[in-house]
Amino acid sequence: MAFAPPRLPFARLAFGGVALASMMLAGCSDEGSGPVTVSVIGTAADFARPLDNLPDPGSKLFLEATAQGLVAFDAGGEILPALAQRWIVEDDGRSYIFRLRRAVWPDGSRVTAKDVARLLTARIEALRRLDPDGPLDAIRDVVAMTGEVIEIRLAAPRPYVLQMLAQPQMAILSRDGGTGPYRGRAHGKVLVLTPVERATNESGDELPVPAWQTRILRAERAALAIVRFQQGRAALVLGGRFSDLPMLVPAGVDRDDVRIDPVQGLLGLAITGQGRLLDDDGVRRAINMAIDRSQLPAMFPVGGWATTEQIVPGQLDLPGPPAAPDWSGLAMEDRWAQGQAVMTRWRSDNGDPPVLRVALPQGPGATMLFGLVRHDLGQIGLAVERVGMEQEAELRLVDEVAAYDSALWYLGRIGCARKVHCSAEAEAALQAASLASSLDERRARVAQAEALMQAHNGFIALGAPVRWSLVARRLTGFTASPRARHPLNHLFRSTN
Numbered sequence: 001m002a003f004a005p006p007r008l009p010f011a012r013l014a015f016g017g018v019a020l021a022s023m024m025l026a027g028c029s030d031e032g033s034g035p036v037t038v039s040v041i042g043t044a045a046d047f048a049r050p051l052d053n054l055p056d057p058g059s060k061l062f063l064e065a066t067a068q069g070l071v072a073f074d075a076g077g078e079i080l081p082a083l084a085q086r087w088i089v090e091d092d093g094r095s096y097i098f099r100l101r102r103a104v105w106p107d108g109s110r111v112t113a114k115d116v117a118r119l120l121t122a123r124i125e126a127l128r129r130l131d132p133d134g135p136l137d138a139i140r141d142v143v144a145m146t147g148e149v150i151e152i153r154l155a156a157p158r159p160y161v162l163q164m165l166a167q168p169q170m171a172i173l174s175r176d177g178g179t180g181p182y183r184g185r186a187h188g189k190v191l192v193l194t195p196v197e198r199a200t201n202e203s204g205d206e207l208p209v210p211a212w213q214t215r216i217l218r219a220e221r222a223a224l225a226i227v228r229f230q231q232g233r234a235a236l237v238l239g240g241r242f243s244d245l246p247m248l249v250p251a252g253v254d255r256d257d258v259r260i261d262p263v264q265g266l267l268g269l270a271i272t273g274q275g276r277l278l279d280d281d282g283v284r285r286a287i288n289m290a291i292d293r294s295q296l297p298a299m300f301p302v303g304g305w306a307t308t309e310q311i312v313p314g315q316l317d318l319p320g321p322p323a324a325p326d327w328s329g330l331a332m333e334d335r336w337a338q339g340q341a342v343m344t345r346w347r348s349d350n351g352d353p354p355v356l357r358v359a360l361p362q363g364p365g366a367t368m369l370f371g372l373v374r375h376d377l378g379q380i381g382l383a384v385e386r387v388g389m390e391q392e393a394e395l396r397l398v399d400e401v402a403a404y405d406s407a408l409w410y411l412g413r414i415g416c417a418r419k420v421h422c423s424a425e426a427e428a429a430l431q432a433a434s435l436a437s438s439l440d441e442r443r444a445r446v447a448q449a450e451a452l453m454q455a456h457n458g459f460i461a462l463g464a465p466v467r468w469s470l471v472a473r474r475l476t477g478f479t480a481s482p483r484a485r486h487p488l489n490h491l492f493r494s495t496n
Contacts, residue, residue: 035214036475036491039225041239046219047184047191051169055400057239057484058219060168065193065215065488067171067178070098070116071162075479075490079162083116083172083179093157100148103179103196111172111179113144119172120150127169131412133430135160135404159317163404181489182215191217193488215488222363226251229470236475238486240468241399242267242300243363253470260302261467261484264313265401269358269373269460270414271421273394277353278421283346284457286339287395289327290376291460299368300466307463311414311454312407319443322407323451339380347381356384359393366397401465401484407446408433414459426452 038061040046046058050067053059064072068082081087084098103111120142128136135158143151152161164170171178180196193215198206220228222244228234230251248258277283293307312322327335346353358373360366370386373395377384387393402409411430416422426449433445453459467484477492 033210033212035211035216036236036488037216037228037234038218038236038238038488039228039234040217040219041222041225041237041241041244042219044189044219047217051171054169057241061217061238061486061488062184062191063168063171063173063178064485065182065217066180066184067173068180069165069167069170069172070120071166072487073166073481073483073485075477075481075486077482077485079166082166083111093159094154096152096154096161097145098150098152100150105174105179106177106183112147113150114147115174116172117142117144117150119174120152120170123170127164130417131409131415132417133415133434134408134412135164135406137434160404160406160408167403181487184217189218193217195489212492217488222247226253226470229253229257229472234470235472236478236486236491237470240466240470241361241363241365242369242466243361243365243399245300245302245466245468246364246368248468257470257472259469259471259478259480260304261401261469261481262304263401263465263467263482263484264405265465266311266398266410266413266459266461267465268398268462269395270398270418271394271458271460272359272396272419273356274421275354276350277346278394280346281457282342284421285327286342286380287377287382288457288460289325289330289335290339290380290382291373291462292332292376293462294332295372296369296463299372300365302466302468305463305466308461311459311461312410312450313464317406317408317443318447318450319440320447323454325454325457336376336379343381353382356382356395357387357391357393358384359387359389359391359396361389361397361399395460398459399465401467407450411446411449411453414453421456421458423452423456423458426450426456 040058040061042056042058046053046056047062050059050062070082070084072080072082074080083100083103085101087096087098089096100111100113100116105111124136124139124142138154138156138158139152140155141153143153145151154161177184182193183196184191184193194209195213198209200206222240225234225237226247229237230253271278271284271287293309296307297305309325309328310322312318315321327338343353356377358370360370374384389397398414400413411426414420415430416427429445429449429452433442433449436442436445469486471478475491477490478486
């Protein structure tokens with residue numbers, strides 16, 4: 001079932017210019033009670049085509065704010081009710097039954113269980129094409145049981161279904177938008193977000209929205225967002241990554257305003273090229289071990305941040321610790337010497353190797369990373385050039401927070417379906433895990449796939465992703481998040 005991305009109607013929505021101007025001025029002059037102005041690092045396309053631009057932070061934030069799924073994450077990474085007001089799990093984890101809360105589409109029509117089941121089915125099918133062996137692999141049906149109840153039926157239990165349902169890509173939205181918790185209206189280059197649910201008086205009439213419950217949201221480059229925050233024209237900057245981190249010190253940002261999310265996930269270079277050079281197992285191994293991870297903490301001085309050479313950062317749901325590369329105990333000089341020998345052999349058989357294109361985002365942090373890659377691969381006789389993320393490349397940055405705490409997320413994100421240079425044996429082991437008849441067998445098959453993928457050297461792991469925010473002191477409810485999720489309706493300790 002195909003599902004067209006929504007055509008969001010911001011351009012045709014009229015807005016009261018005088019009222020909005022007054023409200024925005026209040027946000028600048030009254031830090032205690034005015035609207036909260038938020039800058040997210042990104043582009044306008046993140047708001048206009050959010051599903052197409054995932055996992056960009058602007059797209060995630062927009063969907064989280066305007067198009068909730070059945071469930072959501074709070075800032076602490078716990079599952080909360082969203083479009084579903086409650087749920088039960090039955091049949092030993094093979095049936096999830098959700099009761100929907102009363103909600104309406106932007107045109108005022110009622111959201112029904114049939115609507116939700118149809119949209120969820122389309123989204124699940126799309127996600128399974130990208131992650132065929134993940135927690136959605138066992139879903140058989142999404143059924144509307146009544147007008148307010150849907151059931152998700154699974155062929156076998158999967159422990160991370162709720163975490164997947166809380167992802168931004170599982171947002172429930174029609175062509176005209178979603179169900180909240182906010183409605184968005186465009187005013188120039190900003191979106192003005194107001195709560196869908198309004199307080200009422202004793203007569204049932206809606207009360208005016210307090211200014212502090214309004215969010216003024218814009219997507220912009222990191223440099224502009226930092227300056228806006230420093231000038232007091234934004235109370236919150238979201239979506240900071242390693243590529244923009246070096247801007248904070250020269251901008252004079254107070255370290256107490258910087259919040260680092262304790263996230264796990266993938267930060268590294270996926271080998272996405274094909275051909276004689278990268279199809280050589282020895283060359284991929286030489287590339288992986290040539291990168292000197294010990295230089296990274298000095299480049300990105302984030303407290304508690306650690307580098308890694310492994311795809312999976314810890315044991316998680318594996319039966320034992322993840323496999324370590326066979327070269328992990330070697331000194332850098334020995335690694336480079338081995339890599340030089342590999343490339344000497346390759347040259348004698350094939351001639352000079354092609355220049356490797358490395359796809360990286362903009363930003364000084366990415367420039368520093370490229371300098372490290374260029375130097376280290378130069379040590380073994382490989383030349384590289386930098387290209388943009390939208391261009392073809394042999395090495396491509398992956399910088400994503402884990403959606404759920406399972407080895408399956410890490411392996412699926414750099415599997416064959418993602419066009420990463422992959423191991424057919426590892427893919428077969430993952431497929432066998434999906435069909436396993438017992439939990440022990442499933443875990444053993446996943447462990448087998450993990451070891452094979454690590455040995456294949458199709459992904460150059462560098463460390464955990466870096467996620468940072470700038471937070472004004474008035475936002476008393478802001479919490480560092482292990483999922484890098486910061487719901488805009490949880491920015492104050494008081495309920496909003």
